[in-house]
Amino acid sequence: MLKFLRRNFAGYAFLSPWLVGFFLLAIGPILASLYLSFTKYNVVRPPQWIGLEHYFYMFEFDDRFKKALQVTFTFVVISVPLKLIFALGVAMALDKGIRAIGWYRALFYLPSILGGSIAVAILWRQLFNYEGVVNSVLSLIGIQGPYWLADPDYALWTLIVLAVWQFGSPMLIFLAGLRAIPQDLYEAAEIDAAGPVKKFFAITVPLLAPVIFFNLVLQMIEAFKSFSGAFIISGGSGAPLDSLLFFTVYLYNEAFSFLRMGYASALAWVLLLIIALFTIVAFWTSKYWVHYENERG
Amino acid sequence: MASVTLSEVRKAYSGFAVIHGIDLEVQSGEFLVLVGPSGCGKSTLLRMIAGLEEITDGTISIADRIVNDLPASQRNLSMVFQSYALYPHMSVRKNLAFGLSNLRMPKDEIQRRVADAARILQIEELLERKPRQLSGGQKQRVAIGRAIVREPQLFLFDEPLSNLDAELRVQMRVELAGLYNRLGTTMIYVTHDQTEAMTMATRIAVLNKGNLEQIGTPYELYNAPKNLFVASFIGSPKMNLLSGKATGNKIELPGFGALAFVGAAGEMTVGVRPEHLSIGEPDGRRAEGTVTLVEYLGSEVFIYVALIDGQTLLAQAPGNASYKRGDKVHLSFRGADAHFFDSKGLRIEAPR
Structure with missing residues (x-):
């Protein structure tokens, strides 16, 4: 043991920043939150073991939990496909060979960098305000826009638009995937009398499937975790009428507004399990629709 | 079977001319080989006949019908690509049937044609495989199979043998010649290999820098080359x-x-x-x-x-x-x- 330490000391010394960060700042809190999820803990008093009680309560009595699930699922199910379709559409347009493509790529990617920030969320709130830019533009063509942010029927849509607007990173990945499809397959299909729609479904989609799958899983996880936009636009509470009560917003409220750290930890673990479940299902279905060029078989 | 006529065909890419007005008459049922060094424009010419490349000037007609503005799919031709261009996610059977089902051909007719092509090319036992499970020679056969199921009036080949090893290339050369004798369809074949040109062609067109240097039977080209380029290009070893x-x-x-x-x-x-x-x-x-x-x-x-x-x-x-x-x-x-x-x-x- 001593000999092992002596021989490898330098290596571990160099690794130490990462090791400290990983164990102290990642693994530590993760395990702590798992433990806390089985306790009653309000930061002031020491945690008090209650077993699975939080989990039972969550699924049996907590209506806000169910509302949060509903809002989050709606957001994921609508925003992810929309974002991917939009990203693929723009990528295909750019792939046609446009002048100054580098500028367009940068321009379209910009929202992906900025979009997650608090500043853009605040900007979004201004845009969709009742007297904001969106309604001013609509009034120019004679439409009286609704209370986007105050009306529970519309509030979630402003966030879906915000999410779709951040299509830059899946678009870049799609663009790279499209570039990798050999041009002569399209030419062979052209001679084989395939029209544009047929080419898209018979060549582009199957050959892009690994990339579509990658983007789908990544964007799905990101959508489940989405927080800052909903938090800012709903004023931190999920308002109006809990229509923006994203799972993460609910979790934040339980933890930091009501200081129910134990319950918030349990919520966090449930979110993790939901994301894991969806990811597993996605991987399982991928066997049937994702074709890998280099796969042995 | 169809004749192909090119008159004054030109191609320029953003003002830079690569094909300088080519006149060429391919008779019905002929096996014409376009040969020349790389960059001479032979593939571009073939792709223009196929309809994959627009022509800048001139006219191309197939079976006495001007096809300048006709899309590739309506020219009633098949093409075999250098890279084979097999659809990687489809089985061999689907690769062969893809073009036919796009033409809305009845199912039993598709089945018959696929079975016929598979028999001719001896790929019957490969029909359920994916392209990645095939060797180079087998892929080549499938690519040719995809061309013959269409029963087109014109076959185009773009350096189809250049990805094969030497032994297989000789074997496929013989098989292609056999296929030509069997089908009798007009074929236009692009290669940079003058041996391929000499052995398979009924006539050879020698291209250089976007110009047609000479067209004639292999015998004529070998024994009466019109200029120094043809003289040194045809014949191995060189004159x-x-x-x-x-x-x-x-x-x-x-x-x-x-x-x-x-x-x-x-x-x-x-x-x-x-x-x-x-x-x-x-x-x-x-x-x-x-x-x-x-x-x-x-x-x-x-x-x-x-x-x-x-x-x-x-x-x-x-x-x-x-x-x-x-x-x-x-x-x-x-x-x-x-x-x-x-x-x-x-x-x-x-x-x-």
């Missing part, structure tokens, strides 16, 4: 080219002395194929040289001989000839076997 000076009634060839020739005076090039250079036979026109390299091929031997003035000629000798490096030899040729080219590189028919 020997000697530069000389014509004086009106003879040509002075350094090393060989004077060669009787009636014609205009000036700079000339005299071409002699390796098999027409004989070694060691005393004759009026003899050049002395030293053997620098011997290539033994079994049935024949290629001998590289450096003449005194430094130029190296290639001579062919029977397989039993025993020359070795450093031997002093004499080379000679018959005037009737020589090809004459003027200072512009154009053929001059020697008065016999």
Whole structure:
């Protein structure tokens, strides 16, 4: 043991920043939150073991939990496909060979960098305000826009638009995937009398499937975790009428507004399990629709 | 079966011309090979006939119908690509059937044609496999199969054999020739390999830098090349080219002395194929040289001989000839076997 330490000391010394960060700042809190999820803990008093009680309560009595699930699922199910379709559409347009493509790529990617920030969320709130830019533009063509942010029927849509607007990173990945499809397959299909729609479904989609799958899983996880936009636009509470009560917003409220750290930890673990479940299902279905060029078989 | 006519066909990419007005007549049922060095425009020309590349100027007609504005799918032709371009996610059967189902052909007709093609190409046991599970030769067969199920009026081949190893290439060459004899369909075949061109073509069109240099049967191209480019491109190994000076009634060839020739005076090039250079036979026109390299091929031997003035000629000798490096030899040729080219590189028919 001593000999092992002596021989490898330098290596571990160099690794130490990462090791400290990983164990102290990642693994530590993760395990702590798992433990806390089985306790009653309000930061002031020491945690008090209650077993699975939080989990039972969550699924049996907590209506806000169910509302949060509903809002989050709606957001994921609508925003992810929309974002991917939009990203693929723009990528295909750019792939046609446009002048100054580098500028367009940068321009379209910009929202992906900025979009997650608090500043853009605040900007979004201004845009969709009742007297904001969106309604001013609509009034120019004679439409009286609704209370986007105050009306529970519309509030979630402003966030879906915000999410779709951040299509830059899946678009870049799609663009790279499209570039990798050999041009002569399209030419062979052209001679084989395939029209544009047929080419898209018979060549582009199957050959892009690994990339579509990658983007789908990544964007799905990101959508489940989405927080800052909903938090800012709903004023931190999920308002109006809990229509923006994203799972993460609910979790934040339980933890930091009501200081129910134990319950918030349990919520966090449930979110993790939901994301894991969806990811597993996605991987399982991928066997049937994702074709890998280099796969042995 | 269909004839193909190109008249004054031009292609330019953003103002830069790559095909300079080509006239070409491909007869119905002909196996025409487009041959030339890389970058000569032969693939571009083929792709223009296919409809994959727009033409800048001129007209292309297939079966007496101008197809300039007709999409590839409506030209009733099939094309075999150099990369095979098989759809990687489809089985062999689906690869073969894809074009037919796009044409909304009845299912049993598709099935019959796929089965026929598979039988002709002996790929019946591969029908359920994916392209990645096939060898290069098998992929090639599938690519050809995809072309023949269409039963088109015209086949186009874009260097279909260049990704195969030498042995397989010879085998596929024979099979393609067999397929041509069987189907009798018009075929246009692009290659940079003059051996492929010579062995398969009924006629060859030699292209260079976007111009048609000569079109003719393999025999015509080999025995009466119209210019220096065709002379040195067709034939393997290459024709020997000697530069000389014509004086009106003879040509002075350094090393060989004077060669009787009636014609205009000036700079000339005299071409002699390796098999027409004989070694060691005393004759009026003899050049002395030293053997620098011997290539033994079994049935024949290629001998590289450096003449005194430094130029190296290639001579062919029977397989039993025993020359070795450093031997002093004499080379000679018959005037009737020589090809004459003027200072512009154009053929001059020697008065016999």
